[in-house]
Amino acid sequence: MAANARLTDIAQQNVLEWLAAQQQAMLDLLARLVNQDSGSFDKRGVDAAGTILRDFFSAAGIEIEVTPNDTYGELMRVLLPQPAAQDQRDILLMGHRDTVFGSGEATRRPFRIDGDNAFGPGVADMKAGLVMNAFVLAAFKRFGGHPGPLVALITADEEISSPSSRAYIEVQGRRARAAFNSEPSPTKDIVVVARKGGVFMTVEIFGKAAHAGAAPKDGISAIEELARKVVRLHALTDFDKGVTVNVGMVSGGQSVNTIAPYASARIDLRYVHCNDREAALAAVRRVIETAHLEGTHATLTIDSEREPLEITEESTWLLAEYKMAGQVLGLDVQGISVGGGADSAITAAQGCPTLCSVGPVGHNGHSDDEYIEVSSLVPRAQLLALAIARLPSGLKNVIATSADAS
Structure with missing residues (x-):
């Protein structure tokens, strides 16, 4: 037991250290994604953005399943198994690659960095979150340490209420142990626990x-x-x-x-x-x-x-786990409620413990002034990775035991 615990600690350290050196690589991938138009109704553009991510995962040796769609972009399901895990329910990472912007917007105002801010259509909502998820998966692929199978859903139509993705998200939510949606966060120590x-x-x-x-x-x-x-x-x-x-x-x-x-x-x-x-x-x-x-x-x-994302006993417990991971990294993480909707509400409605806005710090979504804070990319990726690595098995059993003890 002690040897396994030690090995997990080493894996966590390797994951965090590797992510610490990836900021420029993250920005390079983000630039490619932002400079690809991918409005919700632009199937060709959304699929092209998907190809950029598929190339990244293929290079990292990570398995990808693609579900075609005649109207909207393809749905991508990225898989990182963990056959040795006691709890074989998936740990779900969520993100969408469609944006609210029309064709030509990426040419009109391409990706650019000004100081600590990176600008461009969809940079915060939510291509930076997709990049963060991709690098977290790549880190676990390299070093292990994930306590169960990791699955990333990369959807194509969130901005229009997920007409083609909803059924897949529902199925994945019903069989997932926990879900983390990498929408942007307003600050480095905030996650969203409730949405209207x-x-x-x-x-x-x-x-x-x-x-x-x-x-x-x-x-x-x-x-x-x-x-x-x-x-x-x-x-x-x-x-x-x-x-x-x-x-x-x-x-x-x-x-x-x-x-x-x-x-x-x-x-x-x-x-x-x-x-x-x-x-x-x-x-x-x-x-x-x-x-x-x-x-x-x-x-x-x-x-x-869109159904609301409501605070539940399960999400409160997951927030506590996430907060403990934040403390390891010197952060006092807090959960807040916001008005905007997201796909996180779909997984939560299936009974899956869910946290939203675990992505990089971003502001002014859906506007010409949308941006992310570059310096938040690595720390938020590290926080998500550590929260995943520390996630206990038998999540609902742990919740029930904690409630009985109190």
Whole structure:
């Protein structure tokens, strides 16, 4: 037992020391990824970004499974077995290579470094996290020390709520022992333990066209009806409860001199707890179903959803393990709650202990000013690697034993 423990300690030390020397190699891989356009609907670009990562894993001698998709990018599942481990459930690393940016964005503002900041489309959300995961896997491939099989999911459509990846994430979450999602973190000692759920909807309003100059009384304006609904939708926001409603896009009308026969809008509903969803969604439906102008009618369609990432006993225990790894590296790690959604909520919904935003420090995602702090790449990779290496077997059994003891 002592000899095995000593060997594990040596492996952990080798992993940390090797990662400490990889910053430039990480930046080189990151530059290649950022300079490859990979918007969610750009299948060719997303697959090209996947090829960059496949080349890295192949060179490292790490197995890759690829699942094709006719519409979205390929799903990649990277495998690093550990046949000697007592607990053969997977330890899951998560990340997505799609971005919110269109084709040509990488040419317009390619990867660049200014001081300690690295800029470029998708650099923080979340190509730097993919690079970090890749190097953590490469470190364990070289030196061992991982206490169970490692699996990395590299998905292609997270920014549009994972329509093709969700089923794979659910399956992987059900059989995983723990999951770490490498979305960016706001500081070097923060991880995310809770995220809001979201319902993304389209409302369509139908009115009646008429000439705006010659016969305005004959028309019924769908735009006016929509405007009245927007005010009432925004009034549903309850900051104390963590429920927000935002109409982020509107369109409609036929011409400037026509009473608008049609209008539409996109609605973003966010909530904290699963049991908040039905009441919040019912309130939105009541607004949509209530006509303010006689003769109009409306439809509401749910386009996509994200469940919330909620704090559980299992995730609290996993955070404690992660915090202890941070203490070894001189960090006082804290868990926070945020509003944005992520694929981490999918694994958590399957009962898998999950932490999010374990990736490098990044800011201003989805904007031209998006950047990561270069100096965070290695320390965050080391922290993730150490947390994995120290992860006990029989995670749920350990939780139950701890609860009984208390």
